[in-house]
Amino acid sequence: MTAIPQDAALVRITDLHKGYGAHIKVLRGLNIEMKPGERVVVIGPSGGGKSTLLRVVMGLEEIQQGSVTFAGKPYISAEGSKTRIDTEQRKKIGMVFQHYTLFPHLTVLQNLTLAPRKVHGVSRSAAEDRGRAILARFGLDAKADAYPSQLSGGQKQRVAIARALMLDPQLMLFDEVTSALDPELVAEVEAVILQLASQGMPMMMVTHDMWFARNVASRVIFCAGGVVVEDGPPEQVLGNPKEERTREFIDRVFHIKG
Numbered sequence: 059m060t061a062i063p064q065d066a067a068l069v070r071i072t073d074l075h076k077g078y079g080a081h082i083k084v085l086r087g088l089n090i091e092m093k094p095g096e097r098v099v100v101i102g103p104s105g106g107g108k109s110t111l112l113r114v115v116m117g118l119e120e121i122q123q124g125s126v127t128f129a130g131k132p133y134i135s136a137e138g139s140k141t142r143i144d145t146e147q148r149k150k151i152g153m154v155f156q157h158y159t160l161f162p163h164l165t166v167l168q169n170l171t172l173a174p175r176k177v178h179g180v181s182r183s184a185a186e187d188r189g190r191a192i193l194a195r196f197g198l199d200a201k202a203d204a205y206p207s208q209l210s211g212g213q214k215q216r217v218a219i220a221r222a223l224m225l226d227p228q229l230m231l232f233d234e235v236t237s238a239l240d241p242e243l244v245a246e247v248e249a250v251i252l253q254l255a256s257q258g259m260p261m262m263m264v265t266h267d268m269w270f271a272r273n274v275a276s277r278v279i280f281c282a283g284g285v286v287v288e289d290g291p292p293e294q295v296l297g298n299p300k301e302e303r304t305r306e307f308i309d310r311v312f313h314i315k316g
């Protein structure tokens with residue numbers, strides 16, 4: 059991993075405007091600066107653009123205005139009607155989605171080693187060694203030769219996280235990765251993310267699980283109306299844990315128009 063000076067921004071989002079088509083405006087001049095080592099949880103009303111924000115940072119979306127730098131270098135910018143994305147920068151970012159995106163016809167180990175081998179030219183044995191090491195860290199060593207259909211939802215999501223780590227990302231993006239899971243499977247996925255957090259992995263995530271947000275975040279950003287409305291440590295933005303499910307909190311999170 060290339061060292062980034064502690065005072066430099068890992069991600070700097072400036073005046074980001076993003077919509078879909080001519081009429082749907084989602085992000086309307088959003089600014090965020092994320093430092094290395096920060097763990098940012100983005101919360102806000104449904105439809106407010108949280109997933110869109112993560113997808114922009116992953117370089118998956120066109121933007122209409124603004125720019126994103128990564129590790130101090132230009133990464134994404136709107137130039138006229140075009141969006142310029144530095145695909146080398148994008149390779150340093152890993153993303154896990156709500157619905158696991160594993161290839162069903164490949165084993166767990168093959169899912170992990172595909173991109174390192176085909177995109178980065180890593181040898182099969184080096185990729186497999188790394189894959190097995192990451193699987194072991196996540197308690198999945200026995201599943202290396204299983205197919206996705208033979209795994210539980212929680213195991214699939216842990217494999218998806220393991221796969222994203224294969225490329226040694228400098229930032230991980232998690233978009234509601236536990237939302238599609240049965241409640242009893244949520245903890246094992248959250249435990250893996252907490253493990254990464256404890257090892258200093260910078261992350262930006264969207265979650266509706268306020269207990270998890272409080273435990274994983276170093277910073278919580280509340281977005282509504284396409285801009286940042288509140289930004290601070292979890293206890294400041296989420297309030298006192300005993301009071302978080304008060305009417306006021308629920309109104310803020312779910313009833314502000316996005």
Ligand SMILES: Nc1ncnc2c1ncn2[C@@H]1O[C@H](COP(=O)(O)OP(=O)(O)OP(=O)(O)O)[C@@H](O)[C@H]1O
Nearest residue numbers: 078082084102103104105106107108109110111264
């Ligand atoms: N591909 C798309 N085409 C058109 N509209 C879209 C597209 N993706 C998202 N939208 C719209 O953009 C808005 C923001 O969606 P987004 O998924 O980013 O919100 P969110 O804050 O993550 O919501 P939730 O908390 O419900 O997941 C919504 O109105 C959504 O319908």
